[in-house]
Amino acid sequence: MVKSAAEWGAPPKFPVTHYVDSRIYTDQAIFGEEIDKLFRPTWIIACHESEIANAFDYRLFAHPTGVPLIIMRGEDMKVRSFYNICPHRGNTLLYDPAGNAKRITCIFHAWSFDTRGNCVEISRAEQGYQGRFCKEDAGLREVKAEVGFGGFVWVNLDDASCTVKEYIGPALDVLVPYMEEPMEVFHFNRAVVNTNYKLWHDTNSEFYHDFVHYFNRITGMMQPGYFDRKYTAFPNGHASVGSMSIQYDKYEGSRERAVGWPGLSPGGWYMVDLFPGMTYNLRTSVLRIDTALPLGPNKVAIEFRGLGLKRDAAEQRAQRVFDHNTIWGPFGRNLHEDLLAVHGQGRAMREGTDSRWVIHGREENSTIHDEIGMRHFYAEWSRRMDRPSYDPFREGRMEPARAAA
Amino acid sequence: MEQRRQIEELVYRSCLALDDGDFKGFLELCDASFRYKVTVYSPEIRKEMVWLDHDRAGMETLFTNLPRHNSDHSPLTRHATVYTVKVAGQQAEVVSALQVFRTALDGGASELFTVARLLDTVKLDSGTPKLAQRVVRMQTRQLGFGSHIPL
Numbered sequence: 408m409v410k411s412a413a414e415w416g417a418p419p420k421f422p423v424t425h426y427v428d429s430r431i432y433t434d435q436a437i438f439g440e441e442i443d444k445l446f447r448p449t450w451i452i453a454c455h456e457s458e459i460a461n462a463f464d465y466r467l468f469a470h471p472t473g474v475p476l477i478i479m480r481g482e483d484m485k486v487r488s489f490y491n492i493c494p495h496r497g498n499t500l501l502y503d504p505a506g507n508a509k510r511i512t513c514i515f516h517a518w519s520f521d522t523r524g525n526c527v528e529i530s531r532a533e534q535g536y537q538g539r540f541c542k543e544d545a546g547l548r549e550v551k552a553e554v555g556f557g558g559f560v561w562v563n564l565d566d567a568s569c570t571v572k573e574y575i576g577p578a579l580d581v582l583v584p585y586m587e588e589p590m591e592v593f594h595f596n597r598a599v600v601n602t603n604y605k606l607w608h609d610t611n612s613e614f615y616h617d618f619v620h621y622f623n624r625i626t627g628m629m630q631p632g633y634f635d636r637k638y639t640a641f642p643n644g645h646a647s648v649g650s651m652s653i654q655y656d657k658y659e660g661s662r663e664r665a666v667g668w669p670g671l672s673p674g675g676w677y678m679v680d681l682f683p684g685m686t687y688n689l690r691t692s693v694l695r696i697d698t699a700l701p702l703g704p705n706k707v708a709i710e711f712r713g714l715g716l717k718r719d720a721a722e723q724r725a726q727r728v729f730d731h732n733t734i735w736g737p738f739g740r741n742l743h744e745d746l747l748a749v750h751g752q753g754r755a756m757r758e759g760t761d762s763r764w765v766i767h768g769r770e771e772n773s774t775i776h777d778e779i780g781m782r783h784f785y786a787e788w789s790r791r792m793d794r795p796s797y798d799p800f801r802e803g804r805m806e807p808a809r810a811a812a
Numbered sequence: 813m814e815q816r817r818q819i820e821e822l823v824y825r826s827c828l829a830l831d832d833g834d835f836k837g838f839l840e841l842c843d844a845s846f847r848y849k850v851t852v853y854s855p856e857i858r859k860e861m862v863w864l865d866h867d868r869a870g871m872e873t874l875f876t877n878l879p880r881h882n883s884d885h886s887p888l889t890r891h892a893t894v895y896t897v898k899v900a901g902q903q904a905e906v907v908s909a910l911q912v913f914r915t916a917l918d919g920g921a922s923e924l925f926t927v928a929r930l931l932d933t934v935k936l937d938s939g940t941p942k943l944a945q946r947v948v949r950m951q952t953r954q955l956g957f958g959s960h961i962p963l
Contacts, residue, residue: 458857466856503855504855504856505855505856505858506858592857592859593859593861594861595856595857595859596863596953597953597954598954598955598957598958599954599956600956600957619882621877621881621882622881658877659873659876659877660873660874660877725862728861728862728865729865732862732863732864732865736863737955737958738850738863738864738958738959738960738962740881743883743884743958743959743960744881744882746956746957747882747883748882750956750957
């Protein structure tokens with residue numbers, strides 16, 4: 408039955424935990440609050456340790472708050488992070504996205520900094536400052552950085568934050584046994600899509616959308632064990648999905664994955680979604696990491712990384728790359744479908760379209776098509792934002808049952 | 813000169829076939845030993861990457877499976893210019909510049925999708941030149957929501 412304007416605008420007939428107001432995906436003020444409340448004080452993956460394997464290696468990271476960061480391995484092999492901003496005249500210190508630098512020297516006036524963020528040279532300091540300002544006054548702003556959970560480099564702008572371990576809690580326990588060996592990034596791709604970052608994370612938090620993926624329907628949904636996969640919710644808005652055995656040979660032109668992953672059963676597949684926008688995705692022979700970096704209410708940059716084992720022989724690595732590209736590469740079967748789907752959501756939900764609600768109402772005993780992953784995310788979102796996701800502007804919305812009473 | 817003209821025409825025909833979604837026609841331009849690769853260097857991780865790698869059978873399967881997938885239907889238009897042709901014996905190494913434009917179905921706006929080079933190996937031992945290998949060496953790395961269609 409079609410809906411009138413009033414019916415379209417009325418809340419869905421679900422408990423308030425089972426839908427959200429679409430304006431949380433489009434409103435500029437809410438977006439600004441999300442950056443301050445969700446991203447600024449949160450641990451976010453900036454890169455992987457293999458990207459800065461050697462002393463003096465660095466990697467740049469555009470933090471969602473807008474702060475440009477340097478991730479750097481010092482001569483003591485410790486990983487640190489600093490603002491990529493010269494304390495003198497606010498210039499960019501390092502320009503290339505990655506490199507190796509014994510000194511960080513600003514091209515503008517040649518102020519120079521070591522890998523610990525200390526200023527080691529102010530050009531013509533004595534002549535200009537006569538002792539009123541010296542190297543000790545000119546250090547870089549250091550940001551908390553930790554390496555962990557598979558060798559990823561996590562950063563947090565909040566000096567008073569908890570540790571990464573405290574933030575993740577038990578959410579990654581299911582993957583820890585598979586991340587004991589050193590890994591290496593072999594794939595990096597950044598996709599910028601006109602959609603809200605939460606919609607990408609939603610897609611990673613529910614498997615009901617396997618209907619968009621021919622590959623997943625054939626190799627997963629139509630195979631035994633698929634509907635036994637279960638979601639587990641963890642504190643801080645994280646959630647994981649249990650494994651099954653994917654039947655890769657059911658897709659024409661595909662075959663059973665020969666390389667596999669140490670300790671993981673053949674065809675195994677675990678996923679862990681971390682609040683507010685990161686996903687660990689260990690699928691048979693490749694670990695994929697998504698990091699959603701919001702650029703605006705309807706714009707997100709998603710960084711995709713593919714990882715193999717550091718000890719891979721050339722043939723093994725080539726096979727992992729092939730496996731990765733088949734479904735997850737920029738020309739892969741699944742990634743394009745997922746990106747197209749969230750692009751479509753962004754197109755239908757942008758400001759002014761009168762999209763009103765997004766329903767997360769499926770309950771299937773926490774199994775694979777249950778939408779508990781998203782409900783759990785929005786419970787945490789509401790708590791941290793101090794705004795109910797079903798009524799973000801506190802317009803007095805309540806459950807239909809309670810309203811009737 | 814006639815040989816160079818034939819080689820250039822092969823490159824241009826391959827682009828036209830892909831533009832038209834004539835995948836059978838594209839494969840007819842390829843030798844049985846054909847290998848197709850998309851490669852790109854990432855300054856972020858400072859590594860060479862392979863984004864697609866198929867032999868002829870793999871390409872055939874990729875094309876056969878296309879209708880089973882949900883894909884963006886905006887046409888891609890390839891603009892190639894053959895820069896150099898080096899013939900050595902029964903094969904030629906061909907370097908071409910490639911730009912690919914994507915045209916939105918709704919409204920028809922065209923935007924640059926990618927900038928790349930085509931590094932082709934062409935077999936000359938039969939009457940007609942055939943593609944033995946194509947490496948699409950991409951410069952562009954940000955492809956938005958991507959594509960299911962090879963470049």
